[in-house]
Amino acid sequence: MKHLLMATSAMALLVVAGCQPSTETDVQADATPEATPTQTADASSGSPEFGTFGIDLSYIDEATAPGDDFNRYFSGKWLDTFEIPADKTRFGVFDKLAEGAETQVHEIIEDTAAAEPALDTVEGKLAAYYNAYMDTETIEAKGLAPVQPYLERIAGIETREDLAKTFAATGFSAPFGGFVDVDSKKTDEYIFYVSQGGLGLPDRDYYLKDTQNNLELREGYIALLTNMLEAAGYDDPAGAAQMVYDLETDIAEAHWDRALGRNRNLTYNKMTKAELVATGEDFPTEILLTELGLGDQEEFVVRQVTPTAEEIEDNGLTEEDLGKLGPGVAGLLKLAQTADMDAWKAYLTAHFLIDHADVLPAEIDDAVFDFYGKQLGGQPEQRARWKRGVDSTENALGEAVGKVYVEKHFKPEAKAEMTELVENLRKAMRQNLEGLEWMGEDTKVEAYDKLAKFTPKIGYPEKFETYDGLTIVEGEAFANDMAVAEWQYADMISQLGQPIDKTEWFMFPQTVNAYYSPNRNEIVFPAAILQPPFFDLYADPAVNYGAIGAVIGHEMGHGFDDQGAKSDGDGVLRNWWTDADTEAFKARTDALVGQYNEFCPIENGEDDTLCVNGRLTLGENIGDLGGLSMAYTAYKLSLNGEEPPVIDGVTGDQRFFMAWAQVWRALYREERTRTQLATDPHSPPQYRINGIVRNMDAWYEAFDVKEGDALYLPPEERISIW
Ligand SMILES: [Zn+2]
Structure with missing residues (x-):
């Protein structure tokens, strides 16, 4: 787990939470609307970008005393007049800078594509991935044909073994997930962390707390599930959607409360493979692990395990706290074994379409936006396709973009100055x-x-990912999406048993954010945050x-x-x-x-x-x-x-x-x-x-x-x- 300076978008978090075992670490900052290139300081004049000394004083609200509301005092005129763009759920300095980076990355991708590089080069993969994503005509023409084999696989599930194998397969949802990271107690080794997952709403509380707002969101979510199951050909999509929702409520009950889940002592539970398999009782956990490529792992860290009496004492957990801790991973494995198979199949079907909506026809994509974007995020309009394409391409091949971004837009003197500031x-x-x-x-x-x-770590990684072994195909947006997920998972688990790669970054250079990694004890500042108003060589x-x-x-x-x-x-x-x-x-x-x-x-x-x-x-x-x-x-x-x-x-x-x-x-x-x-x-x-x-x-x-x-x-x- 990384501690980001700023959260990612709600949608990005959901995609991470809702997907099959994948890394929780590799998350993206929210991208933005309106293509306005970020201004850079004018080197010849040596003047700062904002105001005369680095701060824009024009939004000060003299009617507000700083001691009453410092934010309003300093920014009141902006807060009262600025309108959040229709394709955004928030707007601030981070978003403004991300907007500039988005434009720069867009140019890099377009320039790369214009050179028509060969498909077996990283540039060729970048161009083909983006072009296929942008080709909505082809996506529409294919309809749901690309996902049919996956939906058929779900429909063909008969046994719990089949279910375990499907949970483990690329692109499918599951009630648990996992990622490879440094072992927090043995920091010279990697280990696989097993974690709760699988909810379509953002948190367990949405299922368990009956507020008016939650009731409305549940209604919208069930409508989305219905929509997806109808598209998948269900005879009674509304009935099946209700089954999925009820199943997710059971998943939510097994989950841990988010605040308590931050406790790193409670979430460090080392288990041998045999112990983890035993936790799953009758569920074929062994098959699940084998299918995940983890069959030869001797140990795991399981994040949500019911605390022992000693842990309750040591961590000062109250009765109220304990009421917010479901049975965790053990409960989820149990649910995998005991919940109605038809409910699981409907769950897998609906989630498969939701998780891949952006590379499926507009009928699916729009329905997903209507719920996650409009209702949950309050975002009136979908983002332009090219912005989503830039985002998706970055998620797929972000370091290939980052390499060029750094060459074009990062000033070496900023790194020297920043190194001094850190010291x-x-x-x-x-x-x-x-x-x-x-x-x-x-x-x-x-x-x-x-x-x-x-x-x-400042600016950019010492070495950039080369994406060897990743196959991208022209005109196949969905297949590319799956290929990337497959490659990323294989890349992640290939670290198990290897020495720690101390050069690895969990953000791209073009990301406006920063992070701290506790088990690496490192602080990381991507190139894109080293700009005004964060950092200005000419500011006071x-x-x-x-x-x-x-x-x-x-x-x-x-x-x-x-x-x-x-x-x-x-x-x-x-x-x-x-x-x-x-x-x-x-x-x-x-x-x-x-x-x-x-x-x-x-x-x-x-x-x-x-x-x-x-x-x-x-x-x-x-x-x-x-x-x-x-x-x-x-x-x-x-x-x-x-x-x-x-x-x-x-x-x-x-x-x-x-x-x-x-x-x-x-x-x-x-x-x-x-x-x-x-x-x-x-x-x-x-x-x-x-x-x-x-x-x-x-x-x-x-x-x-x-x-x-x-x-x-x-x-x-x-x-x-x-
Ligand atoms: Zn932070």
Whole structure:
């Protein structure tokens, strides 16, 4: 599992959650509308892209006091006037930059295709994949013929052995999934992680909590299932859809709650193959594993296993917590054995069409968009085909695009500058650690070691994937989709038994995002995030520290968040904390949970009030709070004791905090906010701004925030962790 700076789109998450055993790590940032190339700083004039020092002050709402709502103070005029494009569920700085990268990638693909490269070259694969995806005329003409063999396979399932083999086969859905990653307790080895999966709605709560909104979504989802089963030729599609929905409700009951599922101790359950097979009781788990190419694996990590009495005690689980933990993987295997076979067949059929909708006729594709895009996301219009084609091609062959993207659009001087910034942040974190009063010396020694061992990766990987063995065929969008899934799975499991590939990246250079990997202890910053307003070679230092500096700090902060801090400097999941320090840390993080639980972006009376889940978002909130604190220290260190200039009436500290508000300026559609609150470990952006700055003394001084202001916290309630 990687900790991303920003979540992917709801749809992308669903595709990952809904697909057959596949990597959870290789996710994409949300792509965007409107082809506006990102401006780059003018090297000759040396002026920043935004404003005179790196910040655009034109959206400041003078009618709002910074202490009442810092986000609105800084961005009010934009928040009041900007209209989210019709093909988006949110829009902000990330999306704006992603839009620029999308245009650049589109050009790369079109240029590649124009050269008519041979099909057995990586360029040829790229061109053929994209062209086939764009050829909707051929997709329409083929109708459902390409999927018929797969639907027939499902229809022909007779035994649980057949079912196990189909769950394992490429392109089919399953109630569980898995991925290869570094073994969290033995970080020089790969292991296969087995995890829950298989829901069509975004989370178990959609099935189990009877809110008005959930009732409406269920209705829409059942209508979609009906639609799919009708297209597949079912005589009673509505009846079959209800069976699928009921089956998914059983799957949801077996699932774990999302916030509790973050607990890395509880989700690390090593089992021998024999133990895993025994967990499945009568279900032919052995056949499932063999078909997955895992028959010779001696050990697995199973993520959702009912905790033992000792684990309940050690992790402080309450009765209420235990009520949110279904039986997990064991329960799902049991369901695979006991649930009605016709329900499974209808489930596999409907999910197969949903999962491949974008390369099937419009009748299928539009129905899937109507539910996932419109109803669940609030997105009025489908994205243009070329944008979806760019996205799909990136998912299939992203590093082939990335190689060219870096050559064309990444400036080497940005890498040098960024390397220096990372080291400045490391020094700042060291200083913060030394000054911590709540942490004892023994734990600090381990923390210093961990900090020193962070591996930064900046810009792009040392070597790019060559996609050897992947066969792409002209004019076969669906077959290409399947070939890519097959290749990616084979590529992933080929790592088992091999030494750890330390050069591997889990994001493309053209992705506007960043991540931390706890069991590799590495912080990773793709080329595409190293642009204004995150990073501008010509901006005032306060701005770069408040933006990309805080992003670097955020990723470092994940190494010390409530879950990341469970790994040591070598990435090993091992308790390196004294009990007293664990207690002191928990007191601080619990307080942060309490603060975030109070933020409720949707308040429509008692029946429809939705608040941030402070537990689900804790890791990200610690990352933000620690990150901005570290960045502030680094900024101060960079000044060497000198007073920074006041520029256009704005002080250095004001510029620093404005830079943070600038990168998180965003608008969300209400539907998207609802999904985010239910599923996303990141808090909505207004709280990433307001919820963090109110804990920092320097912000109070910079903007003269006083008691009585809405965001004011008395000094003793301000939380400082790192
Ligand atoms: Zn994060």
